[in-house]
Amino acid sequence: MHDAERVAAQAVERHRREPSQLLQVLVETQDAIGYLPAAALTRIAGLLELPRSRVEGVAGFYSFLHTEPVGRFRILFSDNIIDRMLGSRALMERLCRRLGVSPGQVSPGGEASVDITSCTGMGDQGPAILVNGVAVTRLDEARVERIAALVHAGTPLAAWPAEFFRVDDNIRRRGALLGADFVPGSALQAAMKRGRNGWLEEMRVSGLRGRGGAGFTTAVKWGACRDAPGADKVVVCNADEGEPGTFKDRVLLASQADRVIEGMTLAAWATGARQGLLYLRGEYRYLLKHLRAVLAVRRAAGLLGARILGESGFDFDIDIHLGAGAYVCGEETALLESLEGKRGTPRIRPPFPVTHGYLGRPTVVNNVETLAKTTLIALQGGAAFAATGTPQSTGTKLLSISGDCAYSGVYEYPFGVTIEHVLEDCGAHDPQVVQVGGASGVTIASHEFHRRIAFEDVPTAGAFMVFDGRRDPFEMARNFVHFFAHESCGFCTPCRVGTALLKGYMDKLASGKGAKMDLADIEWLDRLLKNASHCGLGSSAPNPVIDTLLKFRPAYERRLVSLDFKPAFDLDAALETARRMTGRDDPAAHLDRREEV
Amino acid sequence: MGGTFLFDGQPVPFEDGQTILQAARAAGRYIPHLCWHPDFPPHGSCKLCIVKVGGRHVSSCALPARDGMEVESNTPEINGERRALLQMLFVEGNHFCPSCEKSGNCQLQALAYELDMSSARFAHFFPDRPVDASHPDVLLDFNRCIFCELCVRASRDVDGKGVFALTDRGIHKHLVVNAESGRLADTDFAVTDRAADICPVGVILRKRVGFAVPIGERKYDRASISTVAMEKGE
Structure with a gap:
């Protein structure tokens, strides 16, 4: 048996030949080999008794899985607009020059490959990269030079300077959650004292709504799962924080992991679930060791496992699943598919996860911050929790603030805070645009800075990106359009084709070939994406374009060369092949230089 | 149980469990589709079968019919989107x-x-x-x-x-x-x-x-x- 097949077989055995563990098996096989050779896929399919085509389909879906060889050092530059504003593109070019490699290619000796990736959640300490899946922050020219030298020398990642991998929490403003000390188990004890029903009632009183973006009332979700038929209920923590510009879950997982895990356990107490799954985005795999350690300590303390805190019938434990680079998996049904070892394609709803979730079982899927907040409700009561914020948006909200401001980082505010208040706190001197809620969020112009962060005004999953007068709203929107085209799962027609077409139109405008008709086509695509998409990714993909066209139309119009129509097809560029074949480069061989002849 | 919904203004009866598309077909009303097939469960990817229910776009192949629904299908707006x-x-x-x-x-x-x-x-x-x-x-x-x-x-x-x-x-x-x-x-x-x-x-x-x-x-x-x-x- 070949080495690759042996490694693959070991990974399958570690996961007890469970087909639902396919993604984890693929991740571990690649960790050992560097990529996923065809023979390894065949072997994995055979051992899991799955069609090979399905294994290939899953391996091809996730950005961080490779079915072709990649460099021994695989370097991915976070390509969010914030990283770009910090100079990521010039740094990537520098590194490529040093390593003698083009973006997207493997260097001739196979030592390195360099490419871009979607936002890695380090907007407060970028530009950021991933090296063989591990986050490196605060890139500058000096750091790029040192990385190039380490790669040339073949220095294993474990021997790179620890400073490269330092990730700061950057907590700038503490409120009810970040400001209070937490004794592991204390929230659980308080909730268990109230009984399962009493605890759910307390949750109801709190009015807590999901912090992942959609804002669904958590107690309703928990109650529906508890009441759904089926004994094997599941609690899932959605730690697939992929929205560009968001990083508050990263900070919670790093510094408040006990609260997050305890929140999952509190959900289990309310719903009767015995199994918990934490879906950690691949970009945050550097947190894996820490999270596993927290789980182990909690098991030893009787806060996880059988008979939690001595209560018979209260058994609950948690596994961590690693994502592999797919923003769409933040959508809860795509996340469930991914947990089951499949392509992360959103399901048809209804049925909803609370009745038919993980492996068809009733499942609660909650965001990291939502779960952490439940510990406050358990300790202080629902009424105390609801006393802050607004009537429709109770409690506090963590904001991930980055961009053109003096103090990037995580800020905790009661819901209802105005955008101008936040801008003042973070030291934004000349704010012109704020993108609230990430790429799929809302573009706020300066005349709207009086608006409030709340579900009923400007909702957000947590991203708050600040742009000053030097920035171009069109380039921001174009960056987000590229992001959505890259992250579309491709399941439904409007999103698969629409995001790719939209990217083409934005690039056409950027290259100075836009015409008024293109704006009409862009608006038509925006509408199709909004109306016909299968899930939230497609329907929110046009948001930044719709908003910037409405609020910053001149940023588009000054790029138009013609008022009516200009073809995307470039006749002169199409002659390039003929020029190469005939070895000609004289003016007569160029359309645009013919007048000079 | 079942019931009736309005399809482009005309009443269409349905049985429990039928989707909008199935009930419409049974009543002789055609909704365009590509990924849907009578022998298979709904897939919902091509989106040709989109209709408007209460002002919202939905996939008619996947959404169960409900009593009193008002469904718009053969309209210039929806057909324009289908064409796109x-x-x-x-x-x-x-x-x-x-x-x-x-x-x-x-x-x-x-x-x-x-x-x-x-x-x-x-x-x-x-x-x-x-x-x-x-x-x-x-x-x-x-x-x-x-x-x-x-x-x-x-x-x-x-x-x-x-x-x-x-x-x-x-x-x-x-x-x-x-x-x-x-x-x-x-x-x-x-x-x-x-x-x-x-x-x-x-x-x-x-x-x-x-x-x-x-x-x-x-x-x-x-x-x-x-x-x-x-x-x-x-």
Whole structure:
């Protein structure tokens, strides 16, 4: 048996030949080999008794899985607009020059490959990269030079300077959650004292709504799962924080992991679930060791496992699943598919996860911050929790603030805070645009800075990106359009084709070939994406374009060369092949230089 | 139980569990579709069957009918959106109807006629999708794939083989077969499989029977796709 097949077989055995563990098996096989050779896929399919085509389909879906060889050092530059504003593109070019490699290619000796990736959640300490899946922050020219030298020398990642991998929490403003000390188990004890029903009632009183973006009332979700038929209920923590510009879950997982895990356990107490799954985005795999350690300590303390805190019938434990680079998996049904070892394609709803979730079982899927907040409700009561914020948006909200401001980082505010208040706190001197809620969020112009962060005004999953007068709203929107085209799962027609077409139109405008008709086509695509998409990714993909066209139309119009129509097809560029074949480069061989002849 | 809903202003009865599309069909009202097939559960990917219910767009193949619903389907607005979805499907693949063996039997082509699609509107992607002629009885021409996954579902759920699957994602998504070589000949696919005659477009083609019926005398040459669907239940 070949080495690759042996490694693959070991990974399958570690996961007890469970087909639902396919993604984890693929991740571990690649960790050992560097990529996923065809023979390894065949072997994995055979051992899991799955069609090979399905294994290939899953391996091809996730950005961080490779079915072709990649460099021994695989370097991915976070390509969010914030990283770009910090100079990521010039740094990537520098590194490529040093390593003698083009973006997207493997260097001739196979030592390195360099490419871009979607936002890695380090907007407060970028530009950021991933090296063989591990986050490196605060890139500058000096750091790029040192990385190039380490790669040339073949220095294993474990021997790179620890400073490269330092990730700061950057907590700038503490409120009810970040400001209070937490004794592991204390929230659980308080909730268990109230009984399962009493605890759910307390949750109801709190009015807590999901912090992942959609804002669904958590107690309703928990109650529906508890009441759904089926004994094997599941609690899932959605730690697939992929929205560009968001990083508050990263900070919670790093510094408040006990609260997050305890929140999952509190959900289990309310719903009767015995199994918990934490879906950690691949970009945050550097947190894996820490999270596993927290789980182990909690098991030893009787806060996880059988008979939690001595209560018979209260058994609950948690596994961590690693994502592999797919923003769409933040959508809860795509996340469930991914947990089951499949392509992360959103399901048809209804049925909803609370009745038919993980492996068809009733499942609660909650965001990291939502779960952490439940510990406050358990300790202080629902009424105390609801006393802050607004009537429709109770409690506090963590904001991930980055961009053109003096103090990037995580800020905790009661819901209802105005955008101008936040801008003042973070030291934004000349704010012109704020993108609230990430790429799929809302573009706020300066005349709207009086608006409030709340579900009923400007909702957000947590991203708050600040742009000053030097920035171009069109380039921001174009960056987000590229992001959505890259992250579309491709399941439904409007999103698969629409995001790719939209990217083409934005690039056409950027290259100075836009015409008024293109704006009409862009608006038509925006509408199709909004109306016909299968899930939230497609329907929110046009948001930044719709908003910037409405609020910053001149940023588009000054790029138009013609008022009516200009073809995307470039006749002169199409002659390039003929020029190469005939070895000609004289003016007569160029359309645009013919007048000079 | 069941009930009645309004379909373009006309009452349509339904039984419990029926989707909007199923109930409409049973009442002789056609809703365009590509990935939906009467023998399979709804898939909801092509989005040709979108309708408006209470002002919101939904996939009629997947949404259960409810009493008193008001459904808009055959309206200029919805048909305009359907036409744009067809244009998207045409530009993302390589569709050359005049030289395609499936012409006249192709649902994509037939729907384009049905919905008066007269241009592609958007720039073509011209993807590079090699064909697979390895199998003795069947040719795979991936250029025409619309990702309805009917072959995937038929092979997996009816034939029990899993010959087809999709890999990659977004605009790069494509069909693969169940073999390390990537060749259909190296799978257990048979021309008698359900998957062999399920393709609504021209990806899966039988060898040696091409053009047996001349173009011009084929299914959708003789009658529109809505007529065929309503009269023959196809």
